[in-house]
Amino acid sequence: MQQIPILFEDDEIFVINKPAGVAVQGGEGIAHPLDEEFSKQVGFRVHLVHRLDKETCGLMVVAKNPAAASKWIDLIASKQVQKEYTAICFGQPLINGKKEKSGTISGSVVKKNGKNQREQSAVTNFTLEKSWSVEVPVFSGNPEEEASKLVMLEFSKIHLRLGTGRMHQIRIHLASVGSPICGDDKHGNFKLNKLAKKHLKIKSLLLCSSKLTIPTGGGKSRAFEIDLPDYFQF
Incomplete structure (x- = not known):
């Protein structure tokens, strides 16, 4: 390894x-x-x-x-440690049916423990950093035929701060507002993932813990930030 x-x-x-x-x-x-x-x-x-x-x-x-x-x-x-994330998603977050550039997603997530499960409250704050579109072909099913049509895939780069830290919280919340994370085969959009994997070579979940701020004593803190991996670029 x-x-x-x-x-x-x-x-x-x-x-x-x-x-x-x-x-x-x-x-x-x-x-x-x-x-x-x-x-x-x-x-x-x-x-x-x-x-x-x-x-x-x-x-x-x-x-x-x-x-x-x-x-x-x-x-x-x-919450003295601040965790921030970056995700590449399909679409843009829809809050009350409207595309929003920033906001808060509130919604329970289910925690499973064997056969038992319970709902946990969860809060995710988001900011849209940029959005763009990529045109990809869709085929009829016959590999010898040319693409039957072209479709436009819309993408967003989203910055996220957690109000709570539940399992899969970001993935569940973004999917719930119409912007599933690219490459998320558990909570995301299977059809869009299939198109993105085939034409844009997206093979991994495009979610990164990109910034971390920790306390260093005396009321001071230190922030660490990393660049997104190369496979986030397409």
């Missing part, structure tokens, strides 16, 4: 840049999880304090010891 990039290190934590496709924690059927592989990389056991979906890339905090993990779990829960 490739080395996990380290952006910052002190006595308590690492700030790392997790690649897409790496599960943060081991389990049945999961090979090379981040908590095991990064522990091997640094030479001692590290401790997770928050998570990213397997297919989401970007910035994470990882603790060096149990005491630091407990401290940073509390910092994250009290």
Whole structure:
């Protein structure tokens, strides 16, 4: 497995840049999880304090010891750690049937625990950074025929701040307002993903934890920001 990039290190934590496709924690059927592989990389056991979906890339905090993990779990829960994301989506967010350049998405997400499930309130704040369109061909089904028509796919680059941190919250919320994330095969739009994969070579979930602001003591903070991976460009 490739080395996990380290952006910052002190006595308590690492700030790392997790690649897409790496599960943060081991389990049945999961090979090379981040908590095991990064522990091997640094030479001692590290401790997770928050998570990213397997297919989401970007910035994470990882603790060096149990005491630091407990401290940073509390910092994250009290929102003293600010996590910001960037997503490339189909369409533009529709709030009350209108395209909006910024706003708040409020809606419950379902947390499953075995056969049990319960609704959790969730809040996502978004800002539309830019939008554009790409024309792609649609075929009738006969591979020897020329494209029967051209369709225009509309895309948006969206900046997101979380009011809550629920599992798959961003993916569920963006899909609920008509702007599913490109490459999201669980909560997204299957037909649009199929077109984008075929004609635009979009193969991964286009969601990145792109900015992370952490407290450094004395009322001060430090922000870390990364460029989007090359596969976000098309």
